[in-house]
Amino acid sequence: TPTPLLVFSGSTRADSLNRKLAKATADLATAAGAQVTLLDLSDFDLPIYNGDLEAQGTPADVIRFKQTLHAHPAWIISTPEYNGGYPALLKNALDWASRPVTGNDEWANGLKPFAGKVVGLLAASPGGLGGISSLSHLTPMLMKLQCWTTPKQFALAKAHEAFDANGQLASAGARQGVQAVIDQVLWAAPRLAA
Ligand code: FNR
Numbered sequence: 001t002p003t004p005l006l007v008f009s010g011s012t013r014a015d016s017l018n019r020k021l022a023k024a025t026a027d028l029a030t031a032a033g034a035q036v037t038l039l040d041l042s043d044f045d046l047p048i049y050n051g052d053l054e055a056q057g058t059p060a061d062v063i064r065f066k067q068t069l070h071a072h073p074a075w076i077i078s079t080p081e082y083n084g085g086y087p088a089l090l091k092n093a094l095d096w097a098s099r100p101v102t103g104n105d106e107w108a109n110g111l112k113p114f115a116g117k118v119v120g121l122l123a124a125s126p127g128g129l130g131g132i133s134s135l136s137h138l139t140p141m142l143m144k145l146q147c148w149t150t151p152k153q154f155a156l157a158k159a160h161e162a163f164d165a166n167g168q169l170a171s172a173g174a175r176q177g178v179q180a181v182i183d184q185v186l187w188a189a190p191r192l193a194a
Helices: 017-031 051-055 060-070 088-097 106-110 132-144 172-192
Strands: 004-009 035-039 074-079 118-124 154-156
Touching: 004 017, 004 172, 017 035, 017 074, 017 118, 017 172, 060 088, 060 106, 074 132, 074 172, 088 132, 118 132, 118 172, 154 172
Parallel strands: 004 035, 004 074, 074 118, 118 154
Antiparallel strands: none
Protein backbone atom coordinates (compact mmCIF):
# COMPACT_ATOMS: atom_id res chain seq x y z
CA THR A 1 0.00 0.00 0.00
CA PRO A 2 1.27 3.49 -0.81
CA THR A 3 2.71 5.51 2.05
CA PRO A 4 0.59 8.56 2.99
CA LEU A 5 3.17 11.34 2.70
CA LEU A 6 2.56 14.89 3.89
CA VAL A 7 4.61 17.59 2.14
CA PHE A 8 4.64 21.19 3.28
CA SER A 9 6.60 24.41 3.12
CA GLY A 10 7.80 26.54 6.00
CA SER A 11 6.92 29.64 3.98
CA THR A 12 3.44 30.73 2.91
CA ARG A 13 4.64 33.50 0.61
CA ALA A 14 2.83 33.39 -2.75
CA ASP A 15 6.08 33.08 -4.72
CA SER A 16 7.86 31.07 -2.03
CA LEU A 17 10.80 29.05 -3.29
CA ASN A 18 10.09 26.49 -0.58
CA ARG A 19 6.47 26.26 -1.70
CA LYS A 20 7.81 25.54 -5.21
CA LEU A 21 10.22 22.95 -3.86
CA ALA A 22 7.41 21.32 -1.86
CA LYS A 23 5.28 21.11 -5.02
CA ALA A 24 8.14 19.67 -7.11
CA THR A 25 8.85 17.20 -4.31
CA ALA A 26 5.20 16.19 -4.14
CA ASP A 27 5.26 15.47 -7.88
CA LEU A 28 8.44 13.36 -7.59
CA ALA A 29 7.04 11.49 -4.58
CA THR A 30 3.78 10.79 -6.38
CA ALA A 31 5.80 9.37 -9.28
CA ALA A 32 7.67 7.24 -6.71
CA GLY A 33 4.37 5.72 -5.58
CA ALA A 34 3.55 7.73 -2.45
CA GLN A 35 0.05 8.92 -1.67
CA VAL A 36 0.89 12.60 -1.30
CA THR A 37 -0.94 15.37 0.54
CA LEU A 38 0.49 18.81 -0.26
CA LEU A 39 -0.35 20.95 2.74
CA ASP A 40 -0.26 24.75 2.84
CA LEU A 41 0.28 26.21 6.30
CA SER A 42 -1.73 29.27 5.25
CA ASP A 43 -4.81 27.02 5.23
CA PHE A 44 -4.55 26.93 9.02
CA ASP A 45 -5.30 29.90 11.22
CA LEU A 46 -2.56 29.45 13.81
CA PRO A 47 -2.10 32.45 16.11
CA ILE A 48 1.25 33.02 17.77
CA TYR A 49 1.35 30.59 20.69
CA ASN A 50 0.38 32.07 24.03
CA GLY A 51 -0.46 30.05 27.13
CA ASP A 52 -3.30 32.38 28.11
CA LEU A 53 -4.89 31.94 24.69
CA GLU A 54 -4.44 28.18 24.98
CA ALA A 55 -6.11 28.18 28.41
CA GLN A 56 -9.23 29.59 26.75
CA GLY A 57 -9.37 26.47 24.57
CA THR A 58 -7.09 25.15 21.85
CA PRO A 59 -7.94 26.86 18.53
CA ALA A 60 -9.93 24.64 16.16
CA ASP A 61 -7.29 24.95 13.44
CA VAL A 62 -4.59 23.71 15.82
CA ILE A 63 -6.65 20.55 16.29
CA ARG A 64 -7.19 20.28 12.53
CA PHE A 65 -3.43 20.67 11.97
CA LYS A 66 -2.72 18.00 14.60
CA GLN A 67 -5.19 15.67 12.90
CA THR A 68 -3.44 16.18 9.56
CA LEU A 69 -0.02 15.41 11.06
CA HIS A 70 -1.47 12.41 12.89
CA ALA A 71 -2.93 10.98 9.67
CA HIS A 72 0.43 10.92 7.85
CA PRO A 73 3.20 8.52 8.95
CA ALA A 74 5.73 10.28 6.72
CA TRP A 75 6.40 13.95 6.03
CA ILE A 76 8.75 16.08 3.98
CA ILE A 77 9.19 19.68 5.08
CA SER A 78 10.85 22.33 2.92
CA THR A 79 11.97 25.26 5.02
CA PRO A 80 13.49 28.68 4.44
CA GLU A 81 16.47 29.80 6.49
CA TYR A 82 15.90 32.96 8.48
CA ASN A 83 19.06 34.24 10.16
CA GLY A 84 20.58 30.80 10.37
CA GLY A 85 17.46 29.11 11.77
CA TYR A 86 14.01 28.15 10.54
CA PRO A 87 11.06 30.56 10.50
CA ALA A 88 8.80 31.41 13.41
CA LEU A 89 5.85 30.31 11.25
CA LEU A 90 7.11 26.74 11.27
CA LYS A 91 8.22 26.78 14.92
CA ASN A 92 4.85 28.16 15.97
CA ALA A 93 2.91 25.53 14.02
CA LEU A 94 4.99 22.69 15.47
CA ASP A 95 4.88 24.18 18.99
CA TRP A 96 1.08 24.33 18.88
CA ALA A 97 0.89 20.77 17.56
CA SER A 98 3.09 19.56 20.43
CA ARG A 99 0.64 20.79 23.07
CA PRO A 100 -2.14 18.80 24.72
CA VAL A 101 -5.57 20.06 23.72
CA THR A 102 -7.54 22.13 26.22
CA GLY A 103 -11.25 22.92 26.12
CA ASN A 104 -14.09 20.87 24.74
CA ASP A 105 -12.08 18.74 22.35
CA GLU A 106 -9.97 16.78 24.79
CA TRP A 107 -10.64 13.62 22.75
CA ALA A 108 -8.08 15.21 20.42
CA ASN A 109 -5.37 14.37 22.95
CA GLY A 110 -5.52 10.88 21.47
CA LEU A 111 -3.89 12.37 18.38
CA LYS A 112 -0.22 11.49 18.08
CA PRO A 113 1.19 14.10 15.72
CA PHE A 114 4.92 13.46 16.21
CA ALA A 115 6.14 10.27 17.89
CA GLY A 116 7.35 7.73 15.35
CA LYS A 117 6.84 9.91 12.28
CA VAL A 118 9.46 9.65 9.54
CA VAL A 119 10.50 13.11 8.39
CA GLY A 120 12.69 14.19 5.50
CA LEU A 121 13.99 17.76 5.44
CA LEU A 122 14.63 20.13 2.57
CA ALA A 123 15.57 23.78 2.44
CA ALA A 124 15.58 26.32 -0.37
CA SER A 125 17.27 29.71 -0.56
CA PRO A 126 18.50 32.07 -3.24
CA GLY A 127 21.85 31.89 -1.45
CA GLY A 128 24.72 29.59 -2.24
CA LEU A 129 24.18 27.22 0.67
CA GLY A 130 20.45 26.71 0.11
CA GLY A 131 19.49 27.48 3.69
CA ILE A 132 21.16 24.36 5.05
CA SER A 133 21.78 25.92 8.47
CA SER A 134 18.03 25.93 9.12
CA LEU A 135 18.10 22.13 9.02
CA SER A 136 20.65 21.84 11.83
CA HIS A 137 18.05 23.50 14.08
CA LEU A 138 14.94 21.81 12.75
CA THR A 139 16.47 18.33 13.03
CA PRO A 140 16.98 18.34 16.83
CA MET A 141 13.54 19.85 17.41
CA LEU A 142 11.94 16.98 15.51
CA MET A 143 14.10 14.45 17.35
CA LYS A 144 13.03 16.00 20.64
CA LEU A 145 9.45 15.37 19.51
CA GLN A 146 10.41 11.72 18.83
CA CYS A 147 10.26 11.91 15.06
CA TRP A 148 12.71 9.87 12.99
CA THR A 149 14.58 12.16 10.63
CA THR A 150 16.25 10.72 7.56
CA PRO A 151 20.05 10.95 7.32
CA LYS A 152 19.75 12.43 3.83
CA GLN A 153 18.70 16.07 3.70
CA PHE A 154 18.89 18.45 0.78
CA ALA A 155 19.35 22.21 0.56
CA LEU A 156 18.56 23.81 -2.79
CA ALA A 157 21.04 26.62 -3.47
CA LYS A 158 20.24 29.45 -5.91
CA ALA A 159 16.66 28.31 -5.69
CA HIS A 160 15.39 31.36 -7.62
CA GLU A 161 17.12 29.86 -10.69
CA ALA A 162 16.32 26.22 -10.00
CA PHE A 163 12.83 25.75 -11.44
CA ASP A 164 11.70 25.45 -15.05
CA ALA A 165 8.51 26.96 -16.49
CA ASN A 166 6.51 23.94 -15.29
CA GLY A 167 7.76 24.34 -11.73
CA GLN A 168 9.96 21.28 -11.94
CA LEU A 169 13.61 21.19 -10.86
CA ALA A 170 15.72 22.01 -13.88
CA SER A 171 18.98 20.32 -12.88
CA ALA A 172 19.52 16.59 -12.57
CA GLY A 173 21.64 17.21 -9.46
CA ALA A 174 18.79 18.96 -7.66
CA ARG A 175 16.32 16.26 -8.67
CA GLN A 176 18.71 13.61 -7.37
CA GLY A 177 19.14 15.49 -4.09
CA VAL A 178 15.39 15.61 -3.52
CA GLN A 179 14.86 12.07 -4.76
CA ALA A 180 17.41 10.74 -2.26
CA VAL A 181 15.35 12.24 0.58
CA ILE A 182 12.09 10.90 -0.87
CA ASP A 183 13.63 7.44 -1.27
CA GLN A 184 14.82 7.34 2.36
CA VAL A 185 11.47 8.56 3.68
CA LEU A 186 9.53 6.00 1.65
CA TRP A 187 11.97 3.26 2.63
CA ALA A 188 11.88 4.09 6.34
CA ALA A 189 8.19 4.86 6.82
CA PRO A 190 6.87 1.28 6.52
CA ARG A 191 9.69 0.06 8.78
CA LEU A 192 9.71 2.76 11.45
CA ALA A 193 6.58 4.85 11.38
CA ALA A 194 4.06 4.60 14.17
C1 FNR B 1 16.32 35.55 4.97
N1 FNR B 1 17.02 34.88 3.96
C2 FNR B 1 18.10 34.07 4.30
N2 FNR B 1 18.66 33.20 3.38
C3 FNR B 1 19.67 32.38 3.76
O1 FNR B 1 20.15 31.58 2.95
N3 FNR B 1 20.19 32.40 5.03
C4 FNR B 1 19.68 33.24 5.97
O2 FNR B 1 20.13 33.22 7.11
C5 FNR B 1 18.61 34.11 5.62
N4 FNR B 1 18.05 34.96 6.54
C6 FNR B 1 16.87 35.60 6.27
C7 FNR B 1 16.17 36.26 7.27
C8 FNR B 1 14.93 36.80 7.03
C9 FNR B 1 14.18 37.45 8.16
C10 FNR B 1 14.37 36.73 5.73
C11 FNR B 1 13.00 37.31 5.45
C12 FNR B 1 15.05 36.13 4.72
C13 FNR B 1 16.55 34.93 2.57
C14 FNR B 1 15.57 33.80 2.28
O3 FNR B 1 16.30 32.63 1.98
C15 FNR B 1 14.68 34.18 1.11
O4 FNR B 1 13.88 35.29 1.46
C16 FNR B 1 13.82 33.02 0.67
O5 FNR B 1 13.23 33.34 -0.57
C17 FNR B 1 12.75 32.72 1.72
O6 FNR B 1 12.08 31.50 1.42
P1 FNR B 1 10.74 31.46 0.55
O7 FNR B 1 9.73 32.41 1.15
O8 FNR B 1 11.10 31.87 -0.85
O9 FNR B 1 10.31 30.03 0.61
